[in-house]
Amino acid sequence: MKASEGKIGRVFVLRLEDGDVVPDCIEKFAAEKGIKVGHVILIGGIGGGQVVVGPRQSDEMPPDPMLLSIEGAHEVEGLGIIAPDKDGKPKLHIHASLGRAGKTLTGCLRYGARTWLVGEAIIYEITGTKARRLPDPASGFDLMETG
Amino acid sequence: MKASEGKIGRVFVLRLEDGDVVPDCIEKFAAEKGIKVGHVILIGGIGGGQVVVGPRQSDEMPPDPMLLSIEGAHEVEGLGIIAPDKDGKPKLHIHASLGRAGKTLTGCLRYGARTWLVGEAIIYEITGTKARRLPDPASGFDLMETG
Amino acid sequence: MKASEGKIGRVFVLRLEDGDVVPDCIEKFAAEKGIKVGHVILIGGIGGGQVVVGPRQSDEMPPDPMLLSIEGAHEVEGLGIIAPDKDGKPKLHIHASLGRAGKTLTGCLRYGARTWLVGEAIIYEITGTKARRLPDPASGFDLMETG
Numbered sequence: 071m072k073a074s075e076g077k078i079g080r081v082f083v084l085r086l087e088d089g090d091v092v093p094d095c096i097e098k099f100a101a102e103k104g105i106k107v108g109h110v111i112l113i114g115g116i117g118g119g120q121v122v123v124g125p126r127q128s129d130e131m132p133p134d135p136m137l138l139s140i141e142g143a144h145e146v147e148g149l150g151i152i153a154p155d156k157d158g159k160p161k162l163h164i165h166a167s168l169g170r171a172g173k174t175l176t177g178c179l180r181y182g183a184r185t186w187l188v189g190e191a192i193i194y195e196i197t198g199t200k201a202r203r204l205p206d207p208a209s210g211f212d213l214m215e216t217g
Numbered sequence: 218m219k220a221s222e223g224k225i226g227r228v229f230v231l232r233l234e235d236g237d238v239v240p241d242c243i244e245k246f247a248a249e250k251g252i253k254v255g256h257v258i259l260i261g262g263i264g265g266g267q268v269v270v271g272p273r274q275s276d277e278m279p280p281d282p283m284l285l286s287i288e289g290a291h292e293v294e295g296l297g298i299i300a301p302d303k304d305g306k307p308k309l310h311i312h313a314s315l316g317r318a319g320k321t322l323t324g325c326l327r328y329g330a331r332t333w334l335v336g337e338a339i340i341y342e343i344t345g346t347k348a349r350r351l352p353d354p355a356s357g358f359d360l361m362e363t364g
Numbered sequence: 365m366k367a368s369e370g371k372i373g374r375v376f377v378l379r380l381e382d383g384d385v386v387p388d389c390i391e392k393f394a395a396e397k398g399i400k401v402g403h404v405i406l407i408g409g410i411g412g413g414q415v416v417v418g419p420r421q422s423d424e425m426p427p428d429p430m431l432l433s434i435e436g437a438h439e440v441e442g443l444g445i446i447a448p449d450k451d452g453k454p455k456l457h458i459h460a461s462l463g464r465a466g467k468t469l470t471g472c473l474r475y476g477a478r479t480w481l482v483g484e485a486i487i488y489e490i491t492g493t494k495a496r497r498l499p500d501p502a503s504g505f506d507l508m509e510t511g
Contacts, residue, residue: 071378071379071380071381071384071389071393072378072379072381073376073377073378073379073393074376074377075374075375075376075377076375076376076377077374077375078225078372078375078488080222080224081222081223081224081225081343081346082220082221082222082223083220083221083222083223083254083298083343083346083348083361083363084218084219084220084363085218085219085220085348085360085361085362085363086218087218087219090218095218099218099220107377109405109486111256111296111298113296113297113298113310113311113312114312115271117275121463122439123439123463123464123465123466124409124436124437124438124439124463124464124465125437128411128436128437128480133437133481136465138465138466142271142275143271143272143275143280144271144323145269145270145271145312145323145324145325146312147294147295147296147312147313147314147323147441148296148441149296149405149407149441149442149443150407151377151405151407151484151486163407163484164407165407165408165439165440165441166441167314167321167323167441167461167463167468167470168323169268169270169271169314169321169322169323169324170270170271171270171271171283171285172270172285172322174314174321174322174323174461174463174468174470175463175466175468176314176321176438176439176441176461176462176463176468177439177463178439186275187280187356187358187360188356188358188360188361190298190310190361192256192298192343194225196375196377196486199377201377201379209481209482211481211482213379213481213482214377214379214482214484215379216377216378216379225372227369227371228369228370228371228372228490228493229367229368229369229370230367230368230369230370230401230445230490230493230495230508230510231365231366231367231510232365232366232367232507232508232509232510233365234365234366237365242365246365246367258403258443258445260443260444260445260457260458260459261459262418264422289418289422290418290419290422290427291418291470292416292417292418292459292470292471292472293459294441294442294443294459294460294461294470295443296443314461314468314470315470316415316417316418316461316468316469316470316471317417317418318417318418318430318432319417319432319469321461321468321469321470323461323468333422334427334503334505334507335503335505335507335508337445337457337508339403339445339490341372
């Protein structure tokens with residue numbers, strides 16, 4: 071385990087509107103506001119897009135991500151962390167549980183999930199840490215380095 | 218997307234007791250303490266009540282919320298946002314995943330969920346934002362305006 | 365419901381590495397840093413270990429926790445609260461949703477869950493509260509007292 075210490079900076083309350091795509095709209099907002107590292111919570115509706123639901127084989131590198139489509143309006147509960155990539159752009163890694171009619175899909179919203187009706191989000195900026203995500207050759211993913 | 222900026226105010230650590238109803242008991246606490254806007258996390262047990270698990274038809278306005286009963290003691294992980302309604306009363310919009318025996322129900326605890334044995338919660342007050350939820354005629358829901 | 369007021373102290377950004385066990389590695393870190401009370405968020409991969417998925421009988425005291433094994437790499441979204449036990453050691457109570465291939469397991473990571481590839485976590489220290497978890501004879505669990 072690695073760690074670095076920071077502190078809370080600005081706090082933003084967000085309203086996502088029907089059709090807004092996660093993580094894109096939050097990454098764009100972070101870039102505009104100059105947020106480098108942050109914590110995101112998201113609740114509301116998600117009505118389309120895709121979710122990464124784990125690697126096809128658990129012991130294979132690089133992993134082959136399984137993708138499932140989001141069919142119909144789901145209730146979402148999401149947690150994410152923003153950190154800059156190797157080019158300094160804020161990237162949001164967000165995992166979410168999506169529920170509809172008693173069935174739940176949990177995974178990563180990396181490939182875009184579309185807001186249904188409304189999303190409510192909070193961003194906590196975390197200052198004073200050099201955390202970022204750098205390419206990892208073995209997995210092909212950007213993995214966090216805490217700085 | 219709309220946004221407003223605030224800052225963290227008071228932080229409260231809560232113990233919910235067997236039978237305490239969410240979101241009611243947290244809304245009552247927020248009203249007593251004068252918390253207008255806040256972020257809530259909840260973990261513990263939920264043993265009864267109902268969950269909104271999406272709209273019956275994803276493309277129909279106003280939506281007809283589907284409700285499922287919570288049968289048996291579940292492990293809960295919940296995320297919520299408090300904001301005042303049109304009358305200034307703090308309303309908690311909380312989404313949660315409820316797990317029991319390998320099955321997960323994810324949705325909105327709007328119609329009341331009953332604590333089983335224990336709940337642990339944290340409220341982060343967010344000051345300096347005029348976020349509130351106002352009636353939206355098309356959906357019939359109160360939707361966040363960030364102020 | 366019981367409550368106590370605190371404030372945010374230090375903030376830590378953590379990278380968990382393949383094989384790191386939750387909650388153990390976070391409890392060890394909290395002990396090293398002198399974190400007594402805190403809030404934890406966790407996203408990333410979990411590839412083994414066990415999850416408590418509720419009591420076998422919902423109306424029996426003490427409860428008999430049901431355990432399920434985590435088979436294969438899952439996408440995790442977890443929320444936890446750190447508080448000292450009766451001996452003053454920081455204990456992390458963490459609930460999580462674990463998703464793989466469209467199936468979600470939600471429960472408590474008390475008996476150890478093993479990081480797959482990477483975990484990203486944030487710890488918010490909460491100072492000024494005497495919250496702790498003390499043995500409850502009826503349930504056999506350590507339940508939060510807010511101080």
